[in-house]
Amino acid sequence: MLEVRNVSKNFGGVQAVQSVSFTVGDNEIHGLIGPNGAGKTTMLNLISGLLSISGGEIELDGTPVHGLPAEQRARMGIARTFQNLRLFRNLSVRRNIEVAEIRMRGSKVADPALLSDAIDRFGLRGVMEHTPDSLPYGQMRRLEIVRALALRPKVLMLDEPAAGMNHAETDQLFENLTWLRARHPCSIVLIEHDLKFIMSACEKLTVMNMGRLLATGEPAEISSNEEVIKAYLGQGTHSNGRTKNEKLETDA
Ligand SMILES: Nc1ncnc2c1ncn2[C@@H]1O[C@H](COP(=O)(O)OP(=O)(O)OP(=O)(O)O)[C@@H](O)[C@H]1O
Numbered sequence: 001m002l003e004v005r006n007v008s009k010n011f012g013g014v015q016a017v018q019s020v021s022f023t024v025g026d027n028e029i030h031g032l033i034g035p036n037g038a039g040k041t042t043m044l045n046l047i048s049g050l051l052s053i054s055g056g057e058i059e060l061d062g063t064p065v066h067g068l069p070a071e072q073r074a075r076m077g078i079a080r081t082f083q084n085l086r087l088f089r090n091l092s093v094r095r096n097i098e099v100a101e102i103r104m105r106g107s108k109v110a111d112p113a114l115l116s117d118a119i120d121r122f123g124l125r126g127v128m129e130h131t132p133d134s135l136p137y138g139q140m141r142r143l144e145i146v147r148a149l150a151l152r153p154k155v156l157m158l159d160e161p162a163a164g165m166n167h168a169e170t171d172q173l174f175e176n177l178t179w180l181r182a183r184h185p186c187s188i189v190l191i192e193h194d195l196k197f198i199m200s201a202c203e204k205l206t207v208m209n210m211g212r213l214l215a216t217g218e219p220a221e222i223s224s225n226e227e228v229i230k231a232y233l234g235q236g237t238h239s240n241g242r243t244k245n246e247k248l249e250t251d252a
Contacts, residue, residue, distance in 0.1 A: 001026055002047070002078075002155050002187060007056035007066075009042055016042045019056065020213045022206040024155065027181060029188045031202035031219075033195075035232050038208040040191045041083055044157050047189075048080045049073045060154065077154030081144040081161065083191075087132040093143055094128040101150040111152050114184055118146045121179055138169040142176070149184065156180075157189040162197050170194060174201050195233070199223065207232060 002024040009017040017039040024030045032040050045051040047058055049070030058066040065073050088096050097115060119125050122142040132140050141161055148156055162170045174197060177188060192198045198205070198219075205222045207214040209231045215222055222228055 001061060002189070003057075003059040004043070004047065005057045005059070007043070007046055007058060008054045009039075009046055009051060010054045015211050017046065017208075018211045020206075020208065020211075021056075022213065022216045024187045024189055025204070026187060027185045028204055029177065029181070029190065029202045031198040031205045032189060032191045032208065033193075033198060033205060033232065034208035034214065037210070039211040040208055041159060043208070044080060044159055044189070044191065047073075047155075048078055048157065074151055077151065077186075078157070079148040079151040079153035079155070080157040081141070081148055081159055083159040083163070085132075085140055085144055087140060087143060087147075089131060089133050092129050092131060093124055093135070096132065096143060097147050097150055100147045111184075114152065115146070115150060117183060118149050118180070121176055121183075122146050137164045138166070141165065142173075145176075145180075149180075152184070153186050155187045155189060157191075159191045160193065161190065162192055162194045170197050173197075177201060 004023070005021050006019045007017060007021070008015070008019050020039070020043065032043060034040055042051065046053050049065070049068060053066050056066070057064060060076055060078065063076075065076065065078070088099060091099065097119075119128070122145065123139065124143060124146060127135060127139065132143060135143070141164070145158065145161065162173055165173065181188065190198065190202065202219060204217065205219055206216040207222060207228050214231055215225045215228050223233065
C-alpha cells in the first residue's frame with residue numbers, strides 16, 4: 001500500500017503541491033486527475049524520488065520512502081513512466097528493457113517469464129531489434145511500460161499513458177493493464193486526461209486542483225462531486241472523453 005500524507009512541494013514561491021493526502025491500495029488502479037498545472041506530475045516525481053518533498057510523508061507498505069534516493073525507491077518497487085518519453089533512442093527495444101533491469105537489480109532478468117509475456121502482450125516481439133525512434137508513438141509508450149516492468153513493481157506509475165494514442169490503442173491499453181494486473185499483481189497510479197479511459201480503468205480517483213487535494217474516492221462519487229465538476233469535469237467533456245482545454249490545445 002502506498003500512503004501519501006500531507007505532502008507539499010514548493011518551487012521557490014510556487015506552491016506546486018499543498019498538503020495532499022491519499023492512499024493507493026494493493027492491486028488498485030488509482031487515477032490522479034485534475035486541470036493543467038494541478039500538480040499531478042509533481043506528485044509522481046515526489047513519490048518516485050525525482051524531486052524531494054518540502055513537507056509530509058510517503059510510505060510504501062508502512063516504510064517511509066520520502067527520504068530515500070530514487071534508485072532505492074525503484075528497487076523497493078516504485079516504477080514509473082514519463083509524460084515525455086525517456087527511452088534510450090540509440091539502443092534497441094531489447095537493450096532498453098535489459099538496461100532497466102541491469103541498472104536496478106544487478107542481474108540481467110529478474111523475472112524473464114513476466115517480461116517475455118509482456119513483450120508479447122504489448123506487441124513488441126517483432127520490433128525487439130528496432131530503435132525506439134523507428135516505432136509508432138503508441139508503441140514507444142508501450143515500451144516504456146514494459147521497461148518499467150523490468151523492476152517487478154509493487155507500484156507502477158504511468159504519466160499520461162494514453163496521450164497520443166488513437167481510440168483502438170487506448171482500448172488495447174485498457175485491456176493490457178487489466179491483463180498486467182492479473183499477470184503481475186501491483187498497484188497502478190495513472191495520470192490521464194482521457195476521462196472516458198480513466199473512469200473505466202480506475203477503481204479510485206484522486207483529484208487535484210491548483211496544488212491542493214479536491215477529492216479522493218470511487219469514480220461514481222467523484223463524478224457527482226460538485227467541486228470536482230466545477231473545477232474540472234464541468235469544463236466540458238467531448239465525446240472522446242477529453243476536456244475543452246485539451247481540445248483547444250490540440251486544435252492550436
Ligand atoms: N521544476 C519546476 N520549477 C518551478 N515550477 C514548477 C516545476 N515543476 C512544476 N512547476 C509548477 O508546479 C505546478 C504544477 O505543475 P505540474 O506539472 O505538476 O502540473 P500537472 O497537474 O502535472 O499539469 P499537466 O496536466 O499540464 O501536466 C505548475 O504551476 C508548474 O508550473
